[in-house]
Amino acid sequence: MRIQILVVAVKTIHRTYRFELRPTQDQKVLLDKHFGCVRYVYNHFLNERKEQYQANKKSDNYYAQAKTLTELKKEDETIWLKEVNSQTLQFALRSLETAYLNFFAGNAKFPRFKSRKRKNSFTVPQHTKLIDGKVHVPKFKEGIQCIVHREVKGDVGKMTFSKTPTGKYFVSILTEEQYQPKEKTGAVCGIDLGLKDFAITSDGIKFKNNRYTKKYESDLAKAQKHFSRKTKGSNSFERQKRKVARIHEKIANTRQDVLHKVSYQLVSEYDVIALENLPVKGMMSNRKLSKHIADASWGTFVRLLEYKADWNDKQVVKINRFYPSSKTCHVCGWKNQDLNLSVREWTCRNGHPLYRDENAAKNILNEGLKIISSGTGDYTGGDSNQTSFQKHRSVKPEAHLSIANG
Numbered sequence: 001m002r003i004q005i006l007v008v009a010v011k012t013i014h015r016t017y018r019f020e021l022r023p024t025q026d027q028k029v030l031l032d033k034h035f036g037c038v039r040y041v042y043n044h045f046l047n048e049r050k051e052q053y054q055a056n057k058k059s060d061n062y063y064a065q066a067k068t069l070t071e072l073k074k075e076d077e078t079i080w081l082k083e084v085n086s087q088t089l090q091f092a093l094r095s096l097e098t099a100y101l102n103f104f105a106g107n108a109k110f111p112r113f114k115s116r117k118r119k120n121s122f123t124v125p126q127h128t129k130l131i132d133g134k135v136h137v138p139k140f141k142e143g144i145q146c147i148v149h150r151e152v153k154g155d156v157g158k159m160t161f162s163k164t165p166t167g168k169y170f171v172s173i174l175t176e177e178q179y180q181p182k183e184k185t186g187a188v189c190g191i192d193l194g195l196k197d198f199a200i201t202s203d204g205i206k207f208k209n210n211r212y213t214k215k216y217e218s219d220l221a222k223a224q225k226h227f228s229r230k231t232k233g234s235n236s237f238e239r240q241k242r243k244v245a246r247i248h249e250k251i252a253n254t255r256q257d258v259l260h261k262v263s264y265q266l267v268s269e270y271d272v273i274a275l276e277n278l279p280v281k282g283m284m285s286n287r288k289l290s291k292h293i294a295d296a297s298w299g300t301f302v303r304l305l306e307y308k309a310d311w312n313d314k315q316v317v318k319i320n321r322f323y324p325s326s327k328t329c330h331v332c333g334w335k336n337q338d339l340n341l342s343v344r345e346w347t348c349r350n351g352h353p354l355y356r357d358e359n360a361a362k363n364i365l366n367e368g369l370k371i372i373s374s375g376t377g378d379y380t381g382g383d384s385n386q387t388s389f390q391k392h393r394s395v396k397p398e399a400h401l402s403i404a405n406g
């Protein structure tokens, strides 16, 4: 007799924790200096590369530019660059190098200059610590007060500091952790983005939207309407602009909460999760704003689901967004070409009673399983994405939306 031992091996994973900071007035000044210097270095060397390329059809790489940066710090005009952490400035050069490599690999647009409005962030690649609710990095010896609302597991690595349009400061902390993946359940599911609820599974489980989201959405619509009437540059223009930004933040936060909970639950309960790569159906309402928010959160949701699946050796299968999952009967495959958006329940030609969202989720699951069995899928899971801690260090700050939650 053979005994099967079901032990899931511990694996190394990376999480990003995002916490709000409570810097002192002096620390705010120094943080702002870092944002400014990083922007200066990035833009200066992007410009240098552009000019060199125009003149000689080639430009300096990271190593050559790092040497130039050292020279720059000795010059009177730019001696203030010495006031900030030198590794942070080098990291900005590395980001520029990465942006170039991504561009030449065809994965990204040509790098753009960073503006104060769009970009206030910098990264400390090394010598970072989190002790007693304070983050310690070079140039901030006394530590910056940090609202640690969740236990940080594993070793602390790279930290990225940012400032929101409403003037709040945040830190994203990358960690490396020994993680015990969840056990296999043998269950599979398809997910459909609901109109009323956030999502519905092929098992008929509904995930509700955060109850505040609707309220904030209508607040946002009102605030944006007021904003559009203000004269550009006036005091009330700036005030209203901050108000709009604050509501955006609230929506993002409440959404993020729901997305984390739903993705955590799904990955715990299912081994295979099928979904559309971007839902288009059911989004034809004239509320453009709500469509925009739904699209954005769907993208975030898929990302959260993918990395959680990856940690737990589970699979996420994405199906083509143009697959007619609502119109097709999941039992017999008959297509209802006239299915109206408002119809929640219908019966197919062969008499199969169908609930709109659940039927769609079942079709998505069937399509997902077909993709897996044919081996042609665009799916993630298992041991893909095994990046090293070091390699992870070059992840763009934008990637830090992925606040770890489970």
Ligand SMILES: [Zn+2]
Binding pocket: 329, 330, 331, 332, 333, 334, 348, 349, 350, 351, 352
């Ligand atoms: Zn049918």
